[in-house]
Amino acid sequence: MSKKDETRGKKLQSVFSISHDKDVDGLCAAAIVARYAKQKNLDFDVLLTDYGSFDYAFSKVTGLRDTLIVVTDLGLDANYLEAVQNALSKAVSQNCRVVWLDHHQWSKEAIKAILQLDRKPVVKINHDFCAAEIAYKVLMPRDIISGELAAIAHDTDFNERAIPAANALTDAVSVIRFGAIDRRHDITDALKPLLMSLSENGIAGVWDSKRNQLRDNLLAKQVHHYRKDKAKKMRKAFAGHCDQEINDVLVRIVEIPTGVTTTDLGTYLADSENLELEGKKYPLADLLITLSQGGMLGFRRGSEKVLCNEAAKIFKGGGHPYAAGGEYGLYDDFEAVCADIYNILSKDQSWIAEKQSQD
Numbered sequence: 001m002s003k004k005d006e007t008r009g010k011k012l013q014s015v016f017s018i019s020h021d022k023d024v025d026g027l028c029a030a031a032i033v034a035r036y037a038k039q040k041n042l043d044f045d046v047l048l049t050d051y052g053s054f055d056y057a058f059s060k061v062t063g064l065r066d067t068l069i070v071v072t073d074l075g076l077d078a079n080y081l082e083a084v085q086n087a088l089s090k091a092v093s094q095n096c097r098v099v100w101l102d103h104h105q106w107s108k109e110a111i112k113a114i115l116q117l118d119r120k121p122v123v124k125i126n127h128d129f130c131a132a133e134i135a136y137k138v139l140m141p142r143d144i145i146s147g148e149l150a151a152i153a154h155d156t157d158f159n160e161r162a163i164p165a166a167n168a169l170t171d172a173v174s175v176i177r178f179g180a181i182d183r184r185h186d187i188t189d190a191l192k193p194l195l196m197s198l199s200e201n202g203i204a205g206v207w208d209s210k211r212n213q214l215r216d217n218l219l220a221k222q223v224h225h226y227r228k229d230k231a232k233k234m235r236k237a238f239a240g241h242c243d244q245e246i247n248d249v250l251v252r253i254v255e256i257p258t259g260v261t262t263t264d265l266g267t268y269l270a271d272s273e274n275l276e277l278e279g280k281k282y283p284l285a286d287l288l289i290t291l292s293q294g295g296m297l298g299f300r301r302g303s304e305k306v307l308c309n310e311a312a313k314i315f316k317g318g319g320h321p322y323a324a325g326g327e328y329g330l331y332d333d334f335e336a337v338c339a340d341i342y343n344i345l346s347k348d349q350s351w352i353a354e355k356q357s358q359d
């Protein structure tokens, strides 16, 4: 038996999960991976990360041996392709295996880069589900708690907002993340207690359904305060909005305040109760565009007249018809940006659904 064959025959000892730190989907996907590790009697470790930190996250895998590396809720784009491929190749040469489960847009090259790895990598990308649902189906299809975690993630990722525990969890993740960033603490360390109790006991581990609040009283208080503060900021942001109709489609642009996510603002402005300012009622926008201080754009639709992914494409981005992201670039004059965006969207109307079907 050659040395190579010996390595190949060796059994996997542990699972290393790399997942998205930003939302409930990434967290639930990692919790399902942790349940899988436990079921298989393998050690478990996790790294939660975000776009922009892939170099650091994947540098961690080069030290792994005999490990199943499961990446969830993270898309691989051209900027990181080479670094990620090199790091994973190194790990695979040390008897690791790679499973990548995601629901974002991938290029053919990126899929090929992962499939080219040795030791039969698994790549499952499906846009119809959230990442936790894919992890549930692929890794733990008969596990009730994993199914429950997948349902919670779906509720937040598809913006259904029908499960109160899922809403609270979304805010808890934001509170913990922003807190860790402020104190320069490690985000994975900060989120790990929440992640592990989700993994061990499902949503019942963190949510008290009798009292209708998070079990951790301090966290519940922080979430309550965070929501109040957020609502105040969002009301103020809405007061400064711009509205314009393009071809009978109402496009609304709002600047995102710090500490508020696109999803927060999208949910807030989808509720007609919040669309009242000084006695004046505003209609729901067909397309809501959020602009962050860093010049990033978020797209959320209020009606099926609009294709967010097509609008995002015009601004170097992409996503789904109901939610997408793009980039405007740094700016200092919000009104001027609005005029510019309206101008761009008037010239190229491919984002209006009925224009699409006419082509």
Ligand SMILES: [Mn+2]
Binding pocket: 025, 026, 073, 103, 130, 131, 157
């Ligand atoms: Mn997701």
